[in-house]
Amino acid sequence: MNAELDEIREFLDQSPDLAELSAETRSAMVRRLTLRYLRHGAPFPPEGDSDGLWIVHTGAIDLLDAGDRLHDRLGEGDVARVADGAWGSGVAGEHGRVTEDALVYHLPGPRAEDLATRHPELADFLRTPGAPVAPDGENAVMHATEGGPDALLTTPVSTLMSPQVLQGQSDISLREAARLMTDADVSALVLHTAKDPDRPAGLLTDTDLRHALAQDLPADTPVHQCMARDLVTVTGETPVFEALLEMARRDIHHLPVVEPAGGRLAGILSGTDLIRHQGTSAVHLIRDLRRAGSQEELCQHMQGLARLQVRLTEAGVDALRTAQVITLVVDTLTRCLIELAEARLGPAPAAWAWLASGSQGRHEQLAHTDQDTALIWDDGAPNDADDWFAELAREVTDGLDACGIRRCPGGVDPTHAAWRGPASTWQETFRRAFTRPDAQEARLAAHYLDLRVIHGRGDLFTPLREQALDDGCRHEAAHTAMAVQAREVRPPLGFFRRFVLEHDGEHTPALDLKKRGLLPVVALARVCALRAGADARGTLERLRAAAHAGVLDPDSTRELEEAFRFIAGVRARHQARRIAAGEAPDNHVDPTELSGLERSRLKAAFVRVDRATRAALGGEGEV
Amino acid sequence: MTRAAAPQREACAPGRAAFWLAPGYWRFCRARDHARSQAPAGALRDCLNTPPPAPSQPVARTRFLAVDIETTGLDPQRDAILSIGWVALDGTSIDLATAGHVLVRPQREVPEQSAVIHGITDHRAATGGTPGEALDALFRALDGRVLIAHHAALELGFLARACERHYGTRPPLAVVDTLRLAETSRRRAGRPIPARGLRLHVLRGEYNLPARRTHDALLDALGAAELFAALIAERDPTGELPLGRVLFRPRRLW
Numbered sequence: 001m002n003a004e005l006d007e008i009r010e011f012l013d014q015s016p017d018l019a020e021l022s023a024e025t026r027s028a029m030v031r032r033l034t035l036r037y038l039r040h041g042a043p044f045p046p047e048g049d050s051d052g053l054w055i056v057h058t059g060a061i062d063l064l065d066a067g068d069r070l071h072d073r074l075g076e077g078d079v080a081r082v083a084d085g086a087w088g089s090g091v092a093g094e095h096g097r098v099t100e101d102a103l104v105y106h107l108p109g110p111r112a113e114d115l116a117t118r119h120p121e122l123a124d125f126l127r128t129p130g131a132p133v134a135p136d137g138e139n140a141v142m143h144a145t146e147g148g149p150d151a152l153l154t155t156p157v158s159t160l161m162s163p164q165v166l167q168g169q170s171d172i173s174l175r176e177a178a179r180l181m182t183d184a185d186v187s188a189l190v191l192h193t194a195k196d197p198d199r200p201a202g203l204l205t206d207t208d209l210r211h212a213l214a215q216d217l218p219a220d221t222p223v224h225q226c227m228a229r230d231l232v233t234v235t236g237e238t239p240v241f242e243a244l245l246e247m248a249r250r251d252i253h254h255l256p257v258v259e260p261a262g263g264r265l266a267g268i269l270s271g272t273d274l275i276r277h278q279g280t281s282a283v284h285l286i287r288d289l290r291r292a293g294s295q296e297e298l299c300q301h302m303q304g305l306a307r308l309q310v311r312l313t314e315a316g317v318d319a320l321r322t323a324q325v326i327t328l329v330v331d332t333l334t335r336c337l338i339e340l341a342e343a344r345l346g347p348a349p350a351a352w353a354w355l356a357s358g359s360q361g362r363h364e365q366l367a368h369t370d371q372d373t374a375l376i377w378d379d380g381a382p383n384d385a386d387d388w389f390a391e392l393a394r395e396v397t398d399g400l401d402a403c404g405i406r407r408c409p410g411g412v413d414p415t416h417a418a419w420r421g422p423a424s425t426w427q428e429t430f431r432r433a434f435t436r437p438d439a440q441e442a443r444l445a446a447h448y449l450d451l452r453v454i455h456g457r458g459d460l461f462t463p464l465r466e467q468a469l470d471d472g473c474r475h476e477a478a479h480t481a482m483a484v485q486a487r488e489v490r491p492p493l494g495f496f497r498r499f500v501l502e503h504d505g506e507h508t509p510a511l512d513l514k515k516r517g518l519l520p521v522v523a524l525a526r527v528c529a530l531r532a533g534a535d536a537r538g539t540l541e542r543l544r545a546a547a548h549a550g551v552l553d554p555d556s557t558r559e560l561e562e563a564f565r566f567i568a569g570v571r572a573r574h575q576a577r578r579i580a581a582g583e584a585p586d587n588h589v590d591p592t593e594l595s596g597l598e599r600s601r602l603k604a605a606f607v608r609v610d611r612a613t614r615a616a617l618g619g620e621g622e623v
Numbered sequence: 624m625t626r627a628a629a630p631q632r633e634a635c636a637p638g639r640a641a642f643w644l645a646p647g648y649w650r651f652c653r654a655r656d657h658a659r660s661q662a663p664a665g666a667l668r669d670c671l672n673t674p675p676p677a678p679s680q681p682v683a684r685t686r687f688l689a690v691d692i693e694t695t696g697l698d699p700q701r702d703a704i705l706s707i708g709w710v711a712l713d714g715t716s717i718d719l720a721t722a723g724h725v726l727v728r729p730q731r732e733v734p735e736q737s738a739v740i741h742g743i744t745d746h747r748a749a750t751g752g753t754p755g756e757a758l759d760a761l762f763r764a765l766d767g768r769v770l771i772a773h774h775a776a777l778e779l780g781f782l783a784r785a786c787e788r789h790y791g792t793r794p795p796l797a798v799v800d801t802l803r804l805a806e807t808s809r810r811r812a813g814r815p816i817p818a819r820g821l822r823l824h825v826l827r828g829e830y831n832l833p834a835r836r837t838h839d840a841l842l843d844a845l846g847a848a849e850l851f852a853a854l855i856a857e858r859d860p861t862g863e864l865p866l867g868r869v870l871f872r873p874r875r876l877w
Contacts, residue, residue: 008719035716
């Protein structure tokens with residue numbers, strides 16, 4: 001008997017959930033399947049021997065919890081594992097229902113086990129818990145698509161640095177130093193004192209020589225008068241990425257590398273070393289911004305931000321690290337704009353600070369972003385100080401907007417009176433938001449917790465933050481209100497189902513990865529960190545702090561971290577694709593651009609976020 | 624293959640609920656006994672030796688075999704069988720392990736036109752068995768099962784002709800016609816039936832069943848089986864519907 005069931009096998013081959021099985025296993029499954037037609041409204045799994053693997057060909061099946069809230073939805077190509085007559089995570093009250101007439105394939109339990117004796121991978125596949133997703137075995141894929149441990153910028157400094165360093169004593173003359181550097185054809189000279197020849201005492205670079213010439217210093221001036229002291233050093237184990245950040249932050253191009261113990265010089269890392277390995281455009285972009293003399297120039301340089309993001313993504317840099325670099329650029333831009341505004345407006349009437357909230361505050365910003373900022377000034381300011389600050393706010397927000405950092409649609413910027421004020425007013429606002437907030441104040445509290453000083457007097461804001469963390473941690477009402485907020489954003493499990501239905505039609509739904517994927521984790525991490533009383537702003541740091549304090553269990557934390565990284569990665573790659581195609585980057589992923597596997601992983605990530613959120617925040621009505 | 628579990632009664636016996644169709648059923652049983660006495664020893668005789676299911680028996684506990692026959696044309700007298708495909712159902716659960724497909728080596732050349740439709744050329748058909756071997760395989764699979772076909776009259780016509788040739792008798796067969804079932808369901812719901820609205824692929828679309836390649840005997844048989852499962856799910860979610868209510872009874876056979 002030569003039955004040709006290729007069509008069924010082809011269908012199994014297309015199911016992303018079955019992609020982790022080999023083609024042989026899938027094709028061996030075909031002749032062991034039974035088919036059932038399940039009518040709308042019927043329970044799932046159907047009565048009778050329902051154990052084993054179920055694969056949906058057409059139709060839709062919902063998994064609901066005791067409160068009839070949607071937990072998961074199976075559509076075309078989705079797989080459910082049924083054990084002991086139940087589908088789902090085994091939570092009491094969970095039940096499945098057919099919501100659209102469905103043709104389903106069933107690999108009955110005994111047949112599955114029989115097949116698994118010949119295809120051991122099927123045994124693992126059957127055992128995988130958590131119904132529709134496969135949490136194990138996919139980490140490899142998640143990490144692989146994130147660039148993995150080999151990712152360029154996670155490599156240690158020691159692999160890129162030059163171990164041969166040109167050295168000299170700090171009492172030689174500028175002429176001698178210049179000659180040494182010319183002979184060796186290097187741009188930096190490490191200097192040490194006569195009595196401690198192993199420890200670098202200073203650094204002389206081409207730039208210092210240029211400055212010396214410009215200042216008409218005689219050629220026999222001892223170098224220690226011109227060299228940079230208080231050297232910033234790294235060790236050989238420092239990730240290149242960290243070194244890169246350090247260089248960008250301080251606007252320098254050479255970092256002496258020292259041994260962790262004893263501080264002996266081990267090598268030097270230069271911008272040129274990094275150029276050979278990309279990623280340096282961040283350093284250059286920041287330098288260009290710093291040197292720009294007008295808003296027009298800033299705007300021009302900021303055109304490179306999107307390209308920078310693409311380059312980092314293509315180089316395999318982790319999406320969260322990319323976001324750190326982008327945040328650094330935007331921070332720099334903000335400072336430059338503030339300096340330009342200050343130059344025009346004259347001196348500030350009081351000590352003040354510029355604050356950033358949202359993704360910038362959390363160091364999680366990408367090129368496609370908007371402003372979330374605030375202004376705080378000293379209580380001793382004169383009565384008309386508000387005019388000056390309002391004008392500053394207008395200039396800087398306009399400048400940011402012109403440079404591609406869009407004005408906040410929600411009005412979170414200091415051109416609005418609610419987002420600028422003297423410290424005492426802020427204190428009042430914070431006190432309310434973190435003790436007994438209403439829904440609106442709880443929303444604002446979330447912003448307040450992400451605030452970070454970008455420019456100006458940090459000590460103005462520090463007491464406010466300490467008070468907020470303290471109040472928020474102690475007052476049940478505050479984190480309850482924020483937990484309610486965090487629960488409002490649920491991952492869109494039904495999206496994947498709609499996609500299956502509509503991807504042939506004219507209208508393809510888009511998935512907002514930021515709003516539906518990242519922000520639920522951000523909100524959850526914020527609440528949990530607040531409960532733990534942790535002073536962290538980054539989402540991953542918050543999750544870890546919460547886990548450390550016992551607010552989150554380690555499994556949920558791990559799942560959330562992985563899901564967050566993965567979704568951020570999908571978003572970064574999506575934006576890179578759009579930028580490369582000459583389109584404006586956004587957070588809306590058109591499902592057709594994802595591979596079946598990526599789609600399945602993304603869904604798994606959403607399911608994890610949903611599961612962890614419910615585990616951490618509880619169901620409706622209790623926290 | 625296990626033997627039919629359902630029919631407990633001796634030979635033919637109508638159930639209580641099926642009084643209304645009893646005369647036809649008795650005629651059917653007499654014709655069946657006659658065919659059995661004429662059939663040579665082998666697959667057909669074995670098949671007829673198994674008592675047919677009682678019309679009162681619930682569909683959910685009846686065993687079926689969905690069958691599709693691809694032919695060189697539409698006239699059983701002139702045209703030949705090219706291939707037969709089938710798949711078995713227990714109640715409305717289709718079991719792919721039972722899927723079968725036989726090619727028949729035609730006694731004449733395959734007409735070009737039908738080769739285009741079925742993709743069965745002379746060359747491929749030559750790898751098939753004789754019509755007798757194909758019939759034997761089909762009746763072995765049909766043992767203890769009720770035949771399902773879409774537009775069953777055509778299948779029955781070709782089967783009757785082929786049986787007459789190879790077994791010297793025309794066995795009456797208990798049959799479910801998914802086309803008639805769908806038509807009844809539409810009439811009952813007062814829904815109009817558009818031209819060509821009862822074609823297999825059109826009906827499948829209405830029941831949210833996936834599109835399958837047509838004119839492949841096995842896939843068409845599977846298609847009919849899926850449509851049958853959908854029709855029964857629509858008409859009788861409890862599964863207690865008696866078989867007698869879905870059987871197809873062309874006067875010629877009964």
